[in-house]
Amino acid sequence: MQKPYIKLAATLASIGTGLFLLERYGLSELKGMNNGKGLGLDPNILGLLVIVPYILILAAIIVFMVGKMRRL
Numbered sequence: 001m002q003k004p005y006i007k008l009a010a011t012l013a014s015i016g017t018g019l020f021l022l023e024r025y026g027l028s029e030l031k032g033m034n035n036g037k038g039l040g041l042d043p044n045i046l047g048l049l050v051i052v053p054y055i056l057i058l059a060a061i062i063v064f065m066v067g068k069m070r071r072l
Contacts, residue, residue, distance in 0.1 A: 005067025009060040016056030023049045 027049070 003067065005063055005070075009064040009067070012056050012060035012063065016053045016060065019049075019056065020053035023053060
């Protein structure tokens, strides 16, 4: 029987990792556009693209730890 906090933590970690990989691939592709000059992104959007995957992975770690402590 799998516990719900493990499912939630795994989902958050998977989404965070997927966004991280997508962001890395996407930013490297944007550098090659416009004859090598790159494509200008709004700094707010760029900041979110970088921060959100780390927040999701950190949330997964916290959910797992709190869930584990409550089950002891």
